Amino acid sequence: MVDFAIGPTQSLSGITEQIPPSQDEKLRAAADALEASFLSEMLKSAGLGASRDAMGGGIGEDQFGSFLREEQARQMVEAGGIGLAESLFEAMKGRINE
Template sequence: MQVAALTMNAPAQADAPLAQDRLEQAFLEEMLKYCNLQKGKDDFSGGYGEEHFSSFLTREYAARLSARLDLGLGELR
């Protein structure tokens, strides 16, 4: 039996988002929160569950938008 040496450094992932991509995603997420996109008025909208899980949907919308858009926040220094 062989035991591999343990290291504290995690292997770098090829598809790990850069800091500027995460910043753009966070910016877009806050803008989408401000717009209140999920506020529906039909019979199946509202309630505690929708309020609780709407942040996940907003985060996913922001991730998809930031993947398609380049806001140029990484060039600000």
């Protein structure tokens, strides 16, 4: 399970504690993860990370190609993505506020 804590904050006693994420932050993280997953599948369908016929990386390339696609998809989402995360966020937020 992924912990979506924002980051440390300093308390009066000097002990570092985590600020719990708000509901919107949790929804945004879930929407971003869904968009990244979708983009990763699209990159896979486009052939990104597939081994080449000649001078390829062999079995290692096949095994680690998914990591490349997933990281590139996450970077695409961080750069603004395709707008899917925003639509998902608004839809999930609307369902919770009903």
